[in-house]
Amino acid sequence: MTQLLIGTIVESEYELAKEVVKQAFLGEEHTDGNEHELIGKIRKSPTYNAELEVVAKTESGKILGHAMMSEVTVNSDEQSNVVLALAPVSVLPEYQNRGIGKALIEALEYRAYENGYIGVVVLGHSEYHQKLGYHIASDFDIYTPFEVPDENFMFKYLWDHPTKEIRGTVHYPEAFQ
Ligand SMILES: CC(C)(COP(=O)(O)OP(=O)(O)OC[C@H]1O[C@@H](n2cnc3c(N)ncnc32)[C@H](O)[C@@H]1OP(=O)(O)O)[C@@H](O)C(=O)NCCC(=O)NCCS
Known part of the structure; x- marks a missing residue:
């Protein structure tokens, strides 16, 4: 394969990226088929950060993959913390x-x-x-508000020695509803 370039998405790539997301999820079993709409909704959210939306492309500019992260909160009786949700991640089926x-x-x-x-x-x-x-997120006492198999909801600390422990139930913003 030619060299793969990973970079922040630009507006002129929005339509092509949407198509990549659509194609990637076509054969997926666990999907509502709306991931390509979700990316547009997340972009409209007040906390959207374009730096956290990336595409993978060839040197000639063909988009092969797309991924984004956006803010969610994890709430318990004692604390509320902002973390990121990785969603969706999409790679064209043939790649x-x-x-x-x-x-x-x-x-x-x-x-x-x-x-x-x-x-x-x-x-x-x-x-x-x-x-x-x-x-598995429940091993960290982090839970999803949706009914999903425990093993499919996961968490990762980005720091080896995080300054605080995150615990609670994730609250997804309106874009995900
Ligand atoms: C899931 C997805 C994003 C993975 O991207 P990808 O480019 O195919 O995966 P990678 O090549 O980075 O895979 C890395 C490793 O994971 C493995 N892998 C890939 N897809 C996997 C899957 N669905 N389940 C388990 N392992 C998988 C690969 O074999 C590879 O293993 P290796 O490192 O031992 O060789 C892609 O298959 C996709 O777009 N799927 C449809 C949409 C989807 O389900 N997205 C994820 C939920 S948001």
Whole structure:
């Protein structure tokens, strides 16, 4: 494969990225088929940060993958903390299993770390995300407000020695409703 470039999405790529997301989720079993609409909704959220939306493309500019992170809060009786949700992650079906998803996620994690975020939640494939250092969120006392299998809801601290422990139930903003 030619060199893969990972960079912040620009507005002229919005439509192509939407198509990549749509294609990626077409064959997926656990999907509501609306992930391509979700990315547009997240962009309208007041806390949207374009630095946390990336595309993977070839040197000629063909978009092969897309991923984004956005703010959610984790609330308990004692505390409320902002973390990031990794959603969605999409790679064109014919380019899957070549490390593009991993490269997108690692690029976002680095940006999130640089921006001072403590951790990331993800609702995804347990085997896939655990390879990337995510763990079952309930092991950290972090829960989803949705009914999903425990193993599919995961969390990762971005710091080796986080300044605080995150605990509670995740509150997703309106874009996810
Ligand atoms: C899930 C997805 C983003 C992974 O991206 P990808 O570029 O295909 O994955 P990578 O090449 O980075 O895979 C890295 C590793 O995970 C493995 N892997 C890939 N997809 C996997 C899956 N669904 N379950 C378990 N392991 C998986 C790969 O075999 C590879 O293993 P290796 O490092 O031992 O070789 C991509 O397959 C996709 O777009 N799927 C449809 C949409 C989706 O389900 N998104 C995730 C939920 S938001």
